[in-house]
Amino acid sequence: MFDKVLSGKIALVTGGGSGIGFAIAKQMLTQGAKVIIASRKQERLSAAAAKLSAYGEVRYHVCDTREPEQVERLMQSISETEKNLHILVNNAGGQFPSPAEDISIKGWNVVINNNLNGTFYVTQTAAKHFFIPQRGGKVINIIANIYRGFPGMAHTGAARAGVDNLTKSLAVEWSKYHIQVNAIAPGIIRSTGLEQYPPELLRGIEETIPAKRLGTPDEVAYLALFLASHLADYITGETIYVDGGQRLWGDVWKM
Ligand SMILES: NC(=O)c1ccc[n+]([C@@H]2O[C@H](COP(=O)([O-])OP(=O)(O)OC[C@H]3O[C@@H](n4cnc5c(N)ncnc54)[C@H](OP(=O)(O)O)[C@@H]3O)[C@@H](O)[C@H]2O)c1
DSSP: OOTTTTTTOEEEEETTTSHHHHHHHHHHHHTTOEEEEEESOHHHHHHHHHHHTTTSOEEEEEOOTTOHHHHHHHHHHHHHHTSOOOEEEEOOOOOOOOOGGGOOHHHHHHHHIIIIIHHHHHHHHHIIIIIHHHTOEEEEEEOOOOBTBOTTOHHHHHHHHHHHHHHHHHHHHGGGGTEEEEEEEEOSBOSGGGGGSOHHHHTTGGGGSTTSSOBOHHHHHHHHHHHHSGGGTTOOSOEEEESTTTTTSSOSSOO
């Protein structure tokens, strides 16, 4: 029953050239999907696509998800090349740690634009090109552990809470088109994204997590795989945490 649950499916993974997005692309390829990875840096994408091609059919497209025209071109290229899209994983994103009082207006807008606006542009454009006309699709939004706010990264907490709420609105509005919209909230995942944080911020952090360890990109990818498959057809509007229990107990960052 669990063999190749994504056979014949076409998936777009934004930010699929590194970390969690790469792991999601890899797991989807192993389960029979064709995968398009998209982000800003061509070198990163081509190196990732070369590695991913060991698992299945993959191609890349350079796209900054903050730019609606580039997002439109991405969907046009999928229309021309694959003709169809079944799964969208909104994983592209990024932020930086800062006390709230020190976040500049520019820095605030950059993080909101990247994590909230970009997610909306990609989702709406994919829905109009593919999911609504074909009456079906799966959207999976990668957010973050915002269960108790996001002290130390208020900008991304606000952006991800926006995506959490958007997930619910779209799940209801688009249920008539048989589109399921869900979110995954990773805790602290040992991934490329962590490399930008100062080591002192992360030192000893395992002890504050009930699971006493960080998560792995594959542990996020397994849930994405499930949500993308027909096994999750009755799940929509949900945010599922993959965080070793961190939303419930322990300091997220040393303040
Ligand atoms: N690692 C964690 O502990 C953790 C926890 C919670 C949430 N998350 C979130 O999960 C996602 C993946 O994280 P990660 O750890 O795998 O980090 P990562 O390796 O830095 O991945 C982020 C990816 O997003 C792409 N990206 C960033 N801005 C983009 C834009 N404007 N347009 C298109 N692509 C863009 C980057 O590629 P380019 O540079 O080529 O554009 C990169 O491949 C991120 O949204 C991250 O914030 C991570």
